[in-house]
Amino acid sequence: MKVLKFGGTSVGSPERMKRLLDIIDPAERQIVVLSAVSGTTNSLAEIGQAYLAGDKNKAAALIGALKVKYESFIGELFGKEEYLDQGREVIDYHFLLLNSLSNDLFTTIEEKLVLAQGELISTTLYYVYLKEIGVPSVLLPALDFMKIDEDNEPMVDYITEHLTPLLDKHPENKLFITQGYICRNSFGEIDNLRRGGSDYTASLIGAGINSEEVQIWTDIDGMHNNDPRIVKGTQPIAQLSFDEAAELAYFGAKILHPQSVFPAQKYKIPVRLLNTMDPHAPGTLITDTSEKDRIKSIAAKDGITAIKIQSSRMLLAHGFLRRVFEVFERYRTSIDMITTSEVAVSLTIDDTTYIEEIIAELLGFGSVDIDKNQTIICVVGDFGAEKHGYAARVLEAVKHIPLRMISYGGSDHNMSLLIKTKDKTEILRSLHNRLF
Ligand code: ADP
Ligand code: ASP
Ligand code: MG
Numbered sequence: 001m002k003v004l005k006f007g008g009t010s011v012g013s014p015e016r017m018k019r020l021l022d023i024i025d026p027a028e029r030q031i032v033v034l035s036a037v038s039g040t041t042n043s044l045a046e047i048g049q050a051y052l053a054g055d056k057n058k059a060a061a062l063i064g065a066l067k068v069k070y071e072s073f074i075g076e077l078f079g080k081e082e083y084l085d086q087g088r089e090v091i092d093y094h095f096l097l098l099n100s101l102s103n104d105l106f107t108t109i110e111e112k113l114v115l116a117q118g119e120l121i122s123t124t125l126y127y128v129y130l131k132e133i134g135v136p137s138v139l140l141p142a143l144d145f146m147k148i149d150e151d152n153e154p155m156v157d158y159i160t161e162h163l164t165p166l167l168d169k170h171p172e173n174k175l176f177i178t179q180g181y182i183c184r185n186s187f188g189e190i191d192n193l194r195r196g197g198s199d200y201t202a203s204l205i206g207a208g209i210n211s212e213e214v215q216i217w218t219d220i221d222g223m224h225n226n227d228p229r230i231v232k233g234t235q236p237i238a239q240l241s242f243d244e245a246a247e248l249a250y251f252g253a254k255i256l257h258p259q260s261v262f263p264a265q266k267y268k269i270p271v272r273l274l275n276t277m278d279p280h281a282p283g284t285l286i287t288d289t290s291e292k293d294r295i296k297s298i299a300a301k302d303g304i305t306a307i308k309i310q311s312s313r314m315l316l317a318h319g320f321l322r323r324v325f326e327v328f329e330r331y332r333t334s335i336d337m338i339t340t341s342e343v344a345v346s347l348t349i350d351d352t353t354y355i356e357e358i359i360a361e362l363l364g365f366g367s368v369d370i371d372k373n374q375t376i377i378c379v380v381g382d383f384g385a386e387k388h389g390y391a392a393r394v395l396e397a398v399k400h401i402p403l404r405m406i407s408y409g410g411s412d413h414n415m416s417l418l419i420k421t422k423d424k425t426e427i428l429r430s431l432h433n434r435l436f
Pocket of ligand 3 (some may be wrong): 007196197199253254256257
């Protein structure tokens with residue numbers, strides 16, 4: 001069975017929703033994962049923020065404006081009065097729920113309920129649309145099988161255990177529709193896989209059912225060799241290894257959710273990145289093989305904070321790094337990049353929730369310097385230890401830009417640079433011009 005995921009733009013208008021059947025073959029048994037209609041999750045996030053801030057009037061205005069959009073959406077999606085009525089019921093149900101939240105205490109639990117409405121609406125509307133045009137399908141509630149544990153880690157075994165019987169219940173049915181992004185957490189509450197999480201849903205389902213392939217259908221023809229939002233003339237990459245794709249996704253290539261490659265990699269499921277607007281374009285195939293000896297792509301991750309811990313005690317001291325890392329572990333803060341010298345260690349984090357506490361503990365080791373507004377530039381390709389010249393080419397291309405940290409050799413396919421965010425555009429363009 002294949003898993004096909006369609007992102008926000010791919011379901012972003014009634015016209016686009018209808019055109020999904022140019023891509024989906026209803027005769028093939030498959031699971032289709034849908035995101036929310038583009039813009040909806042952003043609106044829901046604003047509604048959640050307004051409620052959290054106690055601004056019920058603002059929340060009501062935002063809900064009203066979003067509802068107007070969906071009223072016009074269903075007006076174009078459905079042709080027959082009977083199905084338009086069903087579409088209206090769907091919209092009324094979800095918007096009544098959003099409005100009803102003004103009556104009670106609003107916490108982050110309700111906020112997640114708000115955020116979940118986008119995928120619930122898009123999948124139900126699509127299901128009703130398929131009914132209208134006579135294509136049989138089954139709507140699978142993701143909340144019945146998609147679960148994260150107390151560390152917010154998805155549980156693939158749970159997905160297998162709970163999704164397989166749902167599929168087995170409908171042996172004759174070909175097309176299954178489900179929600180991306182949403183899940184339940186260890187308390188059984190509605191939660192989500194973080195922004196862009198529908199990609200993650202697709203690869204988790206792929207892993208859970210041992211799918212033959214996961215297809216991520218989006219608004220661009222595959223993973224490009226640089227950020228197309230910033231650099232002109234970027235090109236799609238035909239083939240990437242799981243490791244390369246994971247680095248790019250983690251270090252800022254928005255086309256893929258940062259964690260979405262890992263389940264596919266672990267369960268050896270090929271992933272294809274494809275363009276809904278140009279379905280015949282070859283896209284990017286991600287598998288466990290890699291095209292050797294090439295720089296393939298560049299990505300950038302903003303919102304990075306660098307921390308330097310300087311200590312004379314580090315000199316020849318074993319166990320020093322362990323004690324430094326333990327501080328980050330205690331505060332569940334992951335480290336992205338690290339460089340060391342004899343008397344100092346620099347590392348980067350993107351989650352600064354516990355930065356004050358972390359600094360307070362690190363001061364026990366020596367002096368601590370913090371640099372905010374940093375960006376990691378990640379150059380990905382196949383350049384193992386026996387190869388030469390890659391680092392030199394990268395550094396030559398960026399010699400006019402101050403570098404805060406350099407990391408090379410952590411793996412065979414990544415070189416990372418830490419720079420000030422204000423230099424990002426220049427460095428991405430300069431690397432692009434000189435490396436490709
Ligand atoms: P979807 O809604 O389908 O999930 P996203 O907006 O999450 O789509 O991801 C697709 C977007 O990712 C593209 O429109 C593009 O602007 C952006 N993007 C950023 N970096 C890259 C890259 N290296 N290759 C391709 N697209 C990228
Ligand atoms: N709708 C969610 C978001 O906008 C999930 C996704 O689109 O992947 O983040
Ligand atoms: Mg996305």
